[in-house]
Amino acid sequence: MQPDTEKFRLRTFVETLRRIGELEQIDEPVALAELSLRIEASTTAKLFTCVGPQKYHIAAGVAAGRKRLAAAFGVAEREAVHEYMRRLGTPQPVVEVPSADAPVHAVVVTGEDIDLNTLPFHLQHEFDGGVYISTGIDFSVDPATGRRNIGCRRLMLRGRDTMQANLTSESDLKRAYTASVQRGERYPVTFVIGSSPLDFLAATQRQPVDEFDLLAAIRGEPTAMVRGITNGIPVPADAELTIEGYFDELGYREIEGPYGEFYGFYGPPHTDPVFHVTAITHRHDVLHHTLQHSGKLIARADGSNLAALSTEVSVWRALRAARIEPVAVHAAPASNGRPHVRVALREPRPGQARAVISALFALPVVKQVVVVDEDVDVCNDDEVLWAMNARFRADRDLIVTPGLPANYADPMAEDRTIAKVGFDCTKAAPADRPIDEVRAFSVPLAPQRRSASVREALASGPRFFSELLVALGSSDGREIAMELQTLREAGELERMPSGAWYLR
Ligand SMILES: Cc1cc2nc3c(=O)[nH]c(=O)nc-3n(C[C@H](O)[C@H](O)[C@H](O)COP(=O)(O)O)c2cc1C
Known part of the structure; x- marks a missing residue:
C-alpha cells in the first residue's frame, strides 16, 4: 500500500490546529514586511490567507507550543515526549514514489522560468541582512559517502535563482559541503518548505544515523519520497514546496546575516556559500510556511518548543542511564528549550537530587537544573517558583560548577566554557511529616x-x-x-x- 500523501502535509496539520483551538485565521491583506510583527505578537498558530500582492497563503507558528507538538504526534501534551522516544526506537521505511504520484511535483519550474521573487521571503527581525524563508529543511545525499542528511537552514534571498544559507556552525551538512569544496565539486541539496513539525524534529536531531529513515521513524509511518527533478535528491512527496539546486564549489565567499538567533540576539554576519536553484516544485494549492526564529518572547518561537522536546528526550535518557527514574521532566521554552531544565523526583533518597544535577550538567546544552518533589508540577512556573522559595536554602541547596563546556551560542560563555547551576528544591520526607511541612491546598x-x-x-x-x-x-x-x-x-x-x- 502506498503511504498517504495528505496525512502529514502542512495544510492537514493546520486544520488539526484549527480543530483544537490553536489556530487563528487572518483573511485581511497583510504585507510581507508586517508579517513577522503579527506572528511574534501571537499566542496561537496563524493561517494568513492574503499576504503580499500575490495573496499567499502562509502558515506560521505551527510548532510553537507543546499542545501543537503533541497534536502532531496525535497524543496528549504530557505524552508527547514519551511518544517521541517510542518512535525514535521504532524504525519505519522510506518508500520511493514516481514523480506522478508526488503532490509536491504538481507544478515544476525550471531553467529561465525560475524566479525566487515568486516566493514569500520576508524581513523577520529589525537588523536581519535581508529577506528570508525561515522554514527550509535541507535534504542531501553526500556524493562521496552516500550518507543521507537533513537539517533546518534559513534561506536569504540573493537573486532570481540564487540564495544564501548559513553553514557556519558545526553541522553534518557543513562537514560534507566543506569536503566537496576540497574536491572541487558542487554539493547538491533540495530545500523543502512547508513540513509537519515532526519533520523539523527529525531535521534538528544530530544523530549518526540515516536521517531520511529517522524522519520516517518520527512520523511513525512509512514515508513516501520522490527524487528531485534536476538533482535526484529524494524529498517527502507530500511537502508543500521544494527548491532544488546545489551549493557551488567556490566555498565560503559571501556575507550572510546578521539574523535573529535562538538565544534572542542577532547572530553576526558570516561568510557563507552561495546556493544555485535548478528547480522550484510545489503543490497546486501550495501552503507557504514561516516561523519566527528569535523574538522578545523566545517561548513563542517554534525552535524553542522543538528544542524543548528534544532536550527532554536527552534528559530522560541521561537520568535513566544513571539509574534514576524521574516522575516528570520539563525543558523551558522561555530559555529557548535547552538551558533551563526541571526534574521532579518521587521521595528522593539523600543525595539523589544532587546526582540528578551532576548527571544533567554533563549535557552540553543544559545550564540550569531545578529539582523538585513530585508534588510540584515542573511545567508550572508558579509552582516551581514556590518550591524555589519554600524548599530551598541558598547556603545548602545551591550547586555551582564553573568551567564546563558551553553551548556554542551561549551569550554568557567565556573561553567556550560556562558555569552551571543546580537548585535542589526537594525537601527530605520524614515518615511522619509535621503539619507545618505539609503543603496546604484544597482537594476534591x-x-x-x-x-x-x-x-x-x-x-x-x-x-x-x-x-x-x-x-x-x-x-x-x-x-x-x-x-x-x-x-x-x-x-x-x-x-x-x-x-x-x-x-x-
Ligand atoms: C528553524 C531552525 C532554523 C535553523 N537554521 C539553521 C541555519 O541556518 N544554520 C545552521 O547551521 N543551523 C540551523 N539550525 C540548526 C540545525 O538545523 C541543526 O543544528 C541540525 O541538527 C543540523 O543538521 P545536520 O548536522 O544534520 O546538518 C536551525 C534550526 C531550526 C529549528
Missing part, C-alpha cells in the same frame, strides 16, 4: 457515609476534619463542628499535635 473530597456519628468515626483513631466529613458523608461540615462541640463539652475530645481529633 468524596463523602461516603460510613459512620453514623462523629463518635463512631473517631472510634478507630485520630481523624482530620476533612476525614470526618468524608466518613459521615457530609457535603457541609457545620453539623460536624456541632457534634465535636458536644463531645468536647462531655470531656471526651482531644487534639493531636498535628491538629487531628481523637477520643480520649
Whole structure:
C-alpha cells in the first residue's frame, strides 16, 4: 500500500490546529514586511490567507507550543515526549514514489522560468541582512559517502535563482559541503518548505544515523519520497514546496546575516556559500510556511518548543542511564528549550537530587537544573517558583560548577566554557511529616457515609476534619463542628499535635 500523501502535509496539520483551538485565521491583506510583527505578537498558530500582492497563503507558528507538538504526534501534551522516544526506537521505511504520484511535483519550474521573487521571503527581525524563508529543511545525499542528511537552514534571498544559507556552525551538512569544496565539486541539496513539525524534529536531531529513515521513524509511518527533478535528491512527496539546486564549489565567499538567533540576539554576519536553484516544485494549492526564529518572547518561537522536546528526550535518557527514574521532566521554552531544565523526583533518597544535577550538567546544552518533589508540577512556573522559595536554602541547596563546556551560542560563555547551576528544591520526607511541612491546598473530597456519628468515626483513631466529613458523608461540615462541640463539652475530645481529633 502506498503511504498517504495528505496525512502529514502542512495544510492537514493546520486544520488539526484549527480543530483544537490553536489556530487563528487572518483573511485581511497583510504585507510581507508586517508579517513577522503579527506572528511574534501571537499566542496561537496563524493561517494568513492574503499576504503580499500575490495573496499567499502562509502558515506560521505551527510548532510553537507543546499542545501543537503533541497534536502532531496525535497524543496528549504530557505524552508527547514519551511518544517521541517510542518512535525514535521504532524504525519505519522510506518508500520511493514516481514523480506522478508526488503532490509536491504538481507544478515544476525550471531553467529561465525560475524566479525566487515568486516566493514569500520576508524581513523577520529589525537588523536581519535581508529577506528570508525561515522554514527550509535541507535534504542531501553526500556524493562521496552516500550518507543521507537533513537539517533546518534559513534561506536569504540573493537573486532570481540564487540564495544564501548559513553553514557556519558545526553541522553534518557543513562537514560534507566543506569536503566537496576540497574536491572541487558542487554539493547538491533540495530545500523543502512547508513540513509537519515532526519533520523539523527529525531535521534538528544530530544523530549518526540515516536521517531520511529517522524522519520516517518520527512520523511513525512509512514515508513516501520522490527524487528531485534536476538533482535526484529524494524529498517527502507530500511537502508543500521544494527548491532544488546545489551549493557551488567556490566555498565560503559571501556575507550572510546578521539574523535573529535562538538565544534572542542577532547572530553576526558570516561568510557563507552561495546556493544555485535548478528547480522550484510545489503543490497546486501550495501552503507557504514561516516561523519566527528569535523574538522578545523566545517561548513563542517554534525552535524553542522543538528544542524543548528534544532536550527532554536527552534528559530522560541521561537520568535513566544513571539509574534514576524521574516522575516528570520539563525543558523551558522561555530559555529557548535547552538551558533551563526541571526534574521532579518521587521521595528522593539523600543525595539523589544532587546526582540528578551532576548527571544533567554533563549535557552540553543544559545550564540550569531545578529539582523538585513530585508534588510540584515542573511545567508550572508558579509552582516551581514556590518550591524555589519554600524548599530551598541558598547556603545548602545551591550547586555551582564553573568551567564546563558551553553551548556554542551561549551569550554568557567565556573561553567556550560556562558555569552551571543546580537548585535542589526537594525537601527530605520524614515518615511522619509535621503539619507545618505539609503543603496546604484544597482537594476534591468524596463523602461516603460510613459512620453514623462523629463518635463512631473517631472510634478507630485520630481523624482530620476533612476525614470526618468524608466518613459521615457530609457535603457541609457545620453539623460536624456541632457534634465535636458536644463531645468536647462531655470531656471526651482531644487534639493531636498535628491538629487531628481523637477520643480520649
Ligand atoms: C528553524 C531552525 C532554523 C535553523 N537554521 C539553521 C541555519 O541556518 N544554520 C545552521 O547551521 N543551523 C540551523 N539550525 C540548526 C540545525 O538545523 C541543526 O543544528 C541540525 O541538527 C543540523 O543538521 P545536520 O548536522 O544534520 O546538518 C536551525 C534550526 C531550526 C529549528
